[in-house]
Amino acid sequence: MDSVIRAVVIYFLLLLLFRITGKRSLGQVTTFDFVLLLIIGEAVQNSLLGNDYSITNGVIAVTTLVLLDIIVSLAKQRSHFVAIWVEGTPLIIVDNGNPLKQRMKKARVDEEDVMEAARSLRGLERLDQIRWAVLERNGEISIVPKRE
């Protein structure tokens, strides 16, 4: 029972922490972020398992986490409310070549981030070639170019 409670608490605390961090931070996983994620995993390991290093305890923790993930994904599918709070919503940040500066500032995205996505995804050269840029729920920027 203790292992299940630990896993549930850790799951929802991490979910909350990563949602507070903001989608942009998760979208740009740099090498350092990857290392940071590993350290976070190490840091929660003990609180997840306590002093019980048995295989049973490990399997209980992993099963609980995976099951919770399934439950949350089912809840997201059935409830719009859960979906927008757990996943967030996409955000238009460039409209017909015009950067929506206030939104970009709030979402911690700058024009260079948009242009980086425009260059790498669409081979575009200038902002005015972008019809839509959307900050997606996973933190990535998707680009819809203007029609020629």
Next chain:
Amino acid sequence: MPAEPDRQQKLQIADDLKHQRREWTIQRVGWVIMTLFVLASAIGLLGHGGLAKQELKTGNLAMEYQRFARYEAPAMITVSVENPADDPVRIWMDADYAHRIRFDRIVPEPATTRLGPDRLVFEFSTDPGQHSIRVTFHYTPEAIGPAGGRIGLVNGPIGSFWQFIYP
């Protein structure tokens, strides 16, 4: 406010600016809470040093303990007795508190430990002419939440303390 994107153009997207603004506000509040949490931890409000340490003196009995400790993490209580009247020195701890912790080590080791109806009594032998003794109880909290305890000398002063055990 930025101009709303032209809805007549055909971008099928489930955006929700009202929700997004609410989320941004919550995020900023979350950042403040995270900062406060880290600061509270740095000054010892979440245990381990700083404000977590507390000293108490009553008569010839002095104690140093942790006001804030953590579940299943090492903690200690140091008890000092100046000019002990008895030999052996008998220090007691109330049983309710003792049941909430796991003793890891007592330095120096008591000569005997006796269980009374509501207390544990530890006896420490001293050399003749010894003016003070200092005993450290190394322990691990095994219950979460507020805990009150009492430690005293048999036929002597009693120190009451309060601590909070974080999960």
